[in-house]
Amino acid sequence: MASENVGAFYIETDRLKLFPAQPKFSKDINGLVLDSFDTLHPWMSFAQHRPTVDETEGFFKMVYENFLDKKGFHMAVFLKSENKFIGMVSADERNCPVEPIEGTIPYDVGYWLHKCYTGRGYASEAARGLIKYIQEEMKVDLFSICCLEKNVASSKVAENLNFRYISTSDLPLAHKRSDWPVRVLCKVYILDLK
Numbered sequence: 394m395a396s397e398n399v400g401a402f403y404i405e406t407d408r409l410k411l412f413p414a415q416p417k418f419s420k421d422i423n424g425l426v427l428d429s430f431d432t433l434h435p436w437m438s439f440a441q442h443r444p445t446v447d448e449t450e451g452f453f454k455m456v457y458e459n460f461l462d463k464k465g466f467h468m469a470v471f472l473k474s475e476n477k478f479i480g481m482v483s484a485d486e487r488n489c490p491v492e493p494i495e496g497t498i499p500y501d502v503g504y505w506l507h508k509c510y511t512g513r514g515y516a517s518e519a520a521r522g523l524i525k526y527i528q529e530e531m532k533v534d535l536f537s538i539c540c541l542e543k544n545v546a547s548s549k550v551a552e553n554l555n556f557r558y559i560s561t562s563d564l565p566l567a568h569k570r571s572d573w574p575v576r577v578l579c580k581v582y583i584l585d586l587k
């Protein structure tokens with residue numbers, strides 16, 4: 394279920410609400426990143442350093458514009474039962490190492506949660522809700538997940554969502570961090586809903 398007013402837009406699942414990432418959420422989401430930095434740092438390209446609230450706000454300004462232009466969907470994950478944000482989920486046409494299939498570039502799905510909320514199915518639920526919305530509203534049927542080869546938790550989310558493993562590839566340059574080795578491998582999963 395999604396609300397229709399852009400200012401109050403959200404996607405609702407059984408336990409969650411997904412709100413477009415906006416500057417007004419910067420302080421809350423930045424706090425989640427800082428509190429979970431040690432668990433995010435090994436896996437997430439954005440977690441090279443501890444971001445400031447201003448950096449998070451600048452990123453949220455950019456992704457909110459993309460949301461308004463329907464070029465990307467970076468959503469803050471809100472846990473209804475505790476009335477607070479617990480992470481992020483996103484989908485957009487990013488540089489995942491997947492060749493277009495029948496001319497279609499897949500929407501690449503990403504997710505992360507605060508360390509206290511992992512292992513409870515929230516990432517799968519958030520990603521499932523966002524995929525359903527994009528499929529229905531944007532008529533997109535092809536999605537990918539690209540996660541670091543040793544990130545077992547992210548691979549499990551992909552498998553829970555019925556994504557099909559297709560290969561292990563070099564991580565695209567756009568996702569690499571300067572503190573990672575020259576060669577970083579990622580697992581690539583595809584979900585074709587046609």
